[in-house]
Amino acid sequence: xxxHHIQVTINGKVHEADVExxxxxxxxxxxxxxxxxTHIGCDTTSCGACTVILDGKPVxxxxxxxxxxxxxxxxxxxxxAQDGKLSAIQEGFHEKHGLQCGFCTPGMMMTTSAxxxxxxxxxxxxxxxxxxxxxxxxxxxMNIVKAVQYAADKMAEKxxx
Amino acid sequence: MIPPTxxxxxxxxxxxxxxxxxxxxxxxxxxxxxxxxxxxxxxxASPAVLVDINRVEGLSYINEDKGWLKIGxxxxxxxxxxxxxxxxxxxxxxxxxSVLSDPIVRNRGTVGGNIxxxxxGNDYPATMLAYGAEVVAMGPKGERVIPITxxxxxxxxxxxxxxxxxxxxxxxxxxxxxxxxxxxxxxKVGDFATAxxxxxxELDAKGKxxxxxxxxxxxxxxxxxxxxxxxxxxxxxxxxxxxxxxxxLAADASxxxxxxxxxxxxxxxxxxxxxxxxxxxxxxxxxxx
Numbered sequence: 001x002x003x004h005h006i007q008v009t010i011n012g013k014v015h016e017a018d019v020e021x022x023x024x025x026x027x028x029x030x031x032x033x034x035x036x037x038t039h040i041g042c043d044t045t046s047c048g049a050c051t052v053i054l055d056g057k058p059v060x061x062x063x064x065x066x067x068x069x070x071x072x073x074x075x076x077x078x079x080x081a082q083d084g085k086l087s088a089i090q091e092g093f094h095e096k097h098g099l100q101c102g103f104c105t106p107g108m109m110m111t112t113s114a115x116x117x118x119x120x121x122x123x124x125x126x127x128x129x130x131x132x133x134x135x136x137x138x139x140x141x142m143n144i145v146k147a148v149q150y151a152a153d154k155m156a157e158k159x160x161x
Numbered sequence: 162m163i164p165p166t167x168x169x170x171x172x173x174x175x176x177x178x179x180x181x182x183x184x185x186x187x188x189x190x191x192x193x194x195x196x197x198x199x200x201x202x203x204x205x206a207s208p209a210v211l212v213d214i215n216r217v218e219g220l221s222y223i224n225e226d227k228g229w230l231k232i233g234x235x236x237x238x239x240x241x242x243x244x245x246x247x248x249x250x251x252x253x254x255x256x257x258x259s260v261l262s263d264p265i266v267r268n269r270g271t272v273g274g275n276i277x278x279x280x281x282g283n284d285y286p287a288t289m290l291a292y293g294a295e296v297v298a299m300g301p302k303g304e305r306v307i308p309i310t311x312x313x314x315x316x317x318x319x320x321x322x323x324x325x326x327x328x329x330x331x332x333x334x335x336x337x338x339x340x341x342x343x344x345x346x347x348x349k350v351g352d353f354a355t356a357x358x359x360x361x362x363e364l365d366a367k368g369k370x371x372x373x374x375x376x377x378x379x380x381x382x383x384x385x386x387x388x389x390x391x392x393x394x395x396x397x398x399x400x401x402x403x404x405x406x407x408x409x410l411a412a413d414a415s416x417x418x419x420x421x422x423x424x425x426x427x428x429x430x431x432x433x434x435x436x437x438x439x440x441x442x443x444x445x446x447x448x449x450x
Contacts (some may be wrong), residue, residue: 002168021169045199057268063198102231132350
């Protein structure tokens, strides 16, 4: 069995682990580190429920081996709220009813984080394009788009203050 | 789904990677992993060793050099998608990458992986056939250049030897009065094409076809170069009648199988329609260039 010692920074905190080469990144979070915010959906690189931000880019963490992330900086849904206060993105999904069952939400919000960092004022088309790799079977996406717009507006307000 | 166990190495140089690949039985290159990792989870692939080339330096670049657009094999799809050079001068490539899987997969997926994988559902193979691209492979004895027309051998089979790594793709820089387009029908973002057509054309001073490249995605065991349609158009004008006849010839060249995405007949019809439409867009773009 091939095991490797890795070090990753997740939401600003350094974690070390001995991992089998076949361990998927999403399993590192959920099983080794007990961080279950990141969901496993389709297991076929389709649904995006497991989306996290790896070195600045959203990726599907079911399609990266944990050993490949050695030395990387990762952000997961657990890193969104700060000091017990929801982030603008979380608040947007809450206020605009951007979820029903909530299964896709962690991935949706991480994709949204990456989008708003690159493009703080996205158009509706740009939002829909950005989240096209994240499937939601409940909302029909209307309220997710509104939630992203809410977050964008809220974050712009903060900058102006 | 958990993949079977495997040994993992992550060399930092190309020569180390080539040595590692040749040094083991049943070793496979891990590039973006967006096809290979799902295949391993389904246990359709179970390599004994993965040689991860994500840490190899110098394989990610896009630049023009001596009449070619050279793209390093580990260049991420999202990098191609955001390249101003590609958008400005390589509309066929820009079209292709914009519909290749989904935006998140494009952050990991690589140019080389999409070609080396040898899946007829991948989008680059048809586009590279239409462009008349070349592929550069590095093996223990050094580098060799493989014309794209002899690269795709069968389903998941390419001209790459088991100890070779695809390092670069070269697309000929289009001459003036050239244009291209990629049209893909997909059931949803991220799905493989029901069928897709890549068209690249060059017009002469009179507006007649000087050269034509046509590639078909996911309607055969490999991407298909629709040579009869290409030859038919050469020297002819871009009349609707000529373009429609080329569409029929492309449909005749396709070898689709019926599956959840549609019947053989439907897919052939789709190839015809999309060939016509892609050629029209390519001609418009050639006139505008």
